[in-house]
Amino acid sequence: AQSVTQPDIHITVSEGASLELRCNYSYGATPYLFWYVQSPGQGLQLLLKYFSGDTLVQGIKGFEAEFKRSQSSFNLRKPSVHWSDAAEYFCAVGPMDTGRRALTFGSGTRLQVQP
Amino acid sequence: DAGVIQSPRHEVTEMGQEVTLRCKPISGHNSLFWYRQTMMRGLELLIYFNNNVPIDDSGMPEDRFSAKMPNASFSTLKIQPSEPRDSAVYFCASRPTSGSNEQFFGPGTRLTVL
Numbered sequence: 001a002q003s004v005t006q007p008d009i010h011i012t013v014s015e016g017a018s019l020e021l022r023c024n025y026s027y028g029a030t031p032y033l034f035w036y037v038q039s040p041g042q043g044l045q046l047l048l049k050y051f052s053g054d055t056l057v058q059g060i061k062g063f064e065a066e067f068k069r070s071q072s073s074f075n076l077r078k079p080s081v082h083w084s085d086a087a088e089y090f091c092a093v094g095p096m097d098t099g100r101r102a103l104t105f106g107s108g109t110r111l112q113v114q115p
Numbered sequence: 116d117a118g119v120i121q122s123p124r125h126e127v128t129e130m131g132q133e134v135t136l137r138c139k140p141i142s143g144h145n146s147l148f149w150y151r152q153t154m155m156r157g158l159e160l161l162i163y164f165n166n167n168v169p170i171d172d173s174g175m176p177e178d179r180f181s182a183k184m185p186n187a188s189f190s191t192l193k194i195q196p197s198e199p200r201d202s203a204v205y206f207c208a209s210r211p212t213s214g215s216n217e218q219f220f221g222p223g224t225r226l227t228v229l
Contacts, residue, residue: 032216043119043206043220051215090158094216102148102171103218107157 002027004093006106013081014114021076021109023091033074034092034103035065044090050074061085086113117141119221121207127227133195136224139188140209148218149182149192150206158206164190197228 003026013019025031032051036044048059055067065076074091088110094103120139128134140147148163162172167184175182179198184190194201204225208218 034217036220043222044208045220046217049215049217102160102163103216105158105160 002093002104004091004104004106006091006109008109010110012112012114015083016080019078019081021089023074023106024072025074025093026072027093032094033067035076036090036092038088081113083113086111119207119209119219121221121224123224124222125225128197129229130198131196134197134226136192136205138190138207138221141219143211144209145212146210147184147190148208151203152206153203199228202226202228
């Protein structure tokens with residue numbers, strides 16, 4: 001069965017500091033991997049996705065993520081955090097063959113940004 | 116493109132009442148998902164449809180919950196009778212027929228059952 005672990009429930013960083021949010025997955029084949037962001041009172045918005053090719057993927061809002069197959073990880077990074085990045089971040093994994101199966105989401109990491 | 120549309124955005128009701136949440140997926144998308152989000156349990160998949168057919172409803176908490184997708188452009192999630200523990204934000208998401216497994220989320224319906 002597929003699963004996603006986001007070990008950090010809550011992270012606080014200072015504005016301008018770098019950020020790394022961790023995501024580890026368990027999946028029997030090469031998965032699709034996603035990061036979504038949820039601002040307060042909003043739905044989930046896709047930040048970036050990986051399904052093949054370059055293991056470093058760029059997303060919106062200056063975010064990037066690196067797929068490391070050997071570590072079963074897909075960590076999200078940003079070199080300089082802005083106050084508007086305060087939100088909850090979800091990692092998700094899904095099959096390459098969309099078939100009849102859904103994504104599996106992690107429990108989320110809540111990011112707080114200090115001025 | 117208007118994105119996934121959900122209505123109502125907020126619903127406040129009393130215990131025992133029937134609640135119906137509505138979702139219009141993105142045109143051309145053939146999969147639709149209903150999620151529930153709470154502080155305690157996070158984001159839970161309730162049910163999903165492919166081509167209007169329910170594929171996996173194992174996440175539906177109990178018989179009080181039911182979901183339908185009568186056509187490709189409309190789905191409902193009904194709770195009857197509602198209970199205070201059903202209070203949550205309910206999200207609908209849709210996924211295109213081909214391409215990546217990306218889901219597009221609606222803005223959610225915040226349900227409060229008193």
